[in-house]
Amino acid sequence: MSNYIIEGGRKLEGELKVSGSKNASLPIIAACILNGKKNTLYNVPNIVDTNKTLEILKILGCNIKKNNNKIIIDSSNIKTHEIPDKLMRELRSSVILAGALISRFKNAVFSYPGGCDIGSRPIDLHLSGFKKLGIEIEEEGGYIRCKAENIVGTDITLDFPSVGATENIMLASVFAEGETLIKNAALEPEIVDLQNILNKMGAKVEGAGTNIIKITGVKRLKEVSYNIMPDRIEAGTLLCMVAATGGNVKLKGVVPEHIYQVIYKLEECGCKVECQKDLIMLQSPKKLKAVDIKTMPYPGFPTDMQSVFGAMLTIAKGTSLVIENIFESRFKYTNELKRMGAKITIEGKSAVIKGVKKLTGAEVEASDLRGGAALVLAGLVAKGETKVENIEYLLRGYENLDKKLNSIGAKIIG
Numbered sequence: 066m067s068n069y070i071i072e073g074g075r076k077l078e079g080e081l082k083v084s085g086s087k088n089a090s091l092p093i094i095a096a097c098i099l100n101g102k103k104n105t106l107y108n109v110p111n112i113v114d115t116n117k118t119l120e121i122l123k124i125l126g127c128n129i130k131k132n133n134n135k136i137i138i139d140s141s142n143i144k145t146h147e148i149p150d151k152l153m154r155e156l157r158s159s160v161i162l163a164g165a166l167i168s169r170f171k172n173a174v175f176s177y178p179g180g181c182d183i184g185s186r187p188i189d190l191h192l193s194g195f196k197k198l199g200i201e202i203e204e205e206g207g208y209i210r211c212k213a214e215n216i217v218g219t220d221i222t223l224d225f226p227s228v229g230a231t232e233n234i235m236l237a238s239v240f241a242e243g244e245t246l247i248k249n250a251a252l253e254p255e256i257v258d259l260q261n262i263l264n265k266m267g268a269k270v271e272g273a274g275t276n277i278i279k280i281t282g283v284k285r286l287k288e289v290s291y292n293i294m295p296d297r298i299e300a301g302t303l304l305c306m307v308a309a310t311g312g313n314v315k316l317k318g319v320v321p322e323h324i325y326q327v328i329y330k331l332e333e334c335g336c337k338v339e340c341q342k343d344l345i346m347l348q349s350p351k352k353l354k355a356v357d358i359k360t361m362p363y364p365g366f367p368t369d370m371q372s373v374f375g376a377m378l379t380i381a382k383g384t385s386l387v388i389e390n391i392f393e394s395r396f397k398y399t400n401e402l403k404r405m406g407a408k409i410t411i412e413g414k415s416a417v418i419k420g421v422k423k424l425t426g427a428e429v430e431a432s433d434l435r436g437g438a439a440l441v442l443a444g445l446v447a448k449g450e451t452k453v454e455n456i457e458y459l460l461r462g463y464e465n466l467d468k469k470l471n472s473i474g475a476k477i478i479g
């Protein structure tokens with residue numbers, strides 16, 4: 066297990082460039098299975114989750130070439146449609162490969178996915194969507210076997226706008242006969258990015274970013290080069306970290322409208338935020354003010370920002386109420402923050418955060434990706450030294466977080 070040692074109390078000031086989006090990269094890497102061609106992806110973040118997904122593709126038979134954030138995926142020689150259980154367990158988004166494999170080979174074998182422990186993460190919506198497309202599903206010995214003679218377009222209404230289920234059904238229906246309509250689809254920007262690459266390959270997908278997505282089946286897809294969108298959660302994380310230290314930052318390579326909910330809340334806390342096309346400039350106030358937040362599917366406040374924002378509120382003036390509506394176990398980080406002096410009470414879906422004057426450095430342990438980032442934020446503002454253990458979780462989703470923060474005045478030893 067690795068750790069970060071953080072010397073707290075330093076103001077962060079400077080310019081940073083945001084990396085490519087983790088959550089867009091994963092379904093887009095899966096999409097590269099579909100066409101059986103050589104695809105070039107740019108702006109892929111070099112993080113554990115993308116690397117593990119690429120490792121699975123290699124095992125399936127893809128040829129992968131990596132050059133920093135440029136990845137070439139040649140899927141012409143895939144030999145198997147079975148995803149090894151060991152790798153399935155290592156990341157949640159591995160389930161997204163199933164839709165692409167079924168689409169291309171009419172066959173896929175996989176087991177229940179793993180990932181961060183932030184609550185129960187069922188895949189029933191993915192599987193019921195597959196069934197509606199005419200895919201037979203058998204569960205045996207921990208494996209899920211999907212098979213179809215023909216995949217036939219149909220109307221699928223999701224009980225909940227699940228991001229993963231929306232993406233998986235899009236991938237599974239690209240070659241379906243006729244039209245597929247996904248109703249109550251998730252609206253996240255990463256789904257628009259997936260639509261864009263699919264259409265660049267020659268698929269016919271429309272409506273991503275709205276709650277009805279229409280996929281008209283095509284016969285084949287061509288090779289593609291694609292530049293992945295910036296990571297809106299990384300952008301929000303960096304803004305909160307800077308705001309918590311009383312600093313200022315110019316974030317480059319972002320799409321401000323993807324995180325306007327976070328920007329709006331930062332302004333409510335007293336930050337001055339100015340946005341241009343692909344720039345966000347933030348200046349923090351002398352003292353942050355408490356605000357209430359409630360996580361919701363996009364365009365609501367993102368659950369992935371809840372822990373980092375919550376950590377920032379521990380030193381705001383006043384009492385904040387944070388309500389987590391998406392994942393039930395996303396408050397684990399608060400126990401660690403309490404060791405640093407934070408005053409937080411949890412009841413069910415709610416956290417009441419009473420702002421304190423200061424946090425003090427301590428040894429704390431990350432237990433999921435975004436919760437880990439919350440602890441880093443706390444370490445940056447705390448008096449003295451903080452040791453964040455299990456930073457493996459952070460490496461799943463943040464590219465060079467320590468280097469980026471050190472470049473604007475932090476002191477983190479990794």
Ligand code: UD1
Nearest residue numbers: 088158185186187188189190191225227228229230369391
């Ligand atoms: C994606 C993101 C994750 C983010 C989440 C919500 C990726 C790789 N991960 O995860 O960072 O936190 O969206 O914005 O893009 N659900 C079901 N049945 C299902 C699927 C989901 O009940 O079959 C429930 C989940 O338990 C959860 C809610 O739906 O309560 C949202 O999950 P979902 O949108 O599917 O999240 P992911 O795609 O796993």
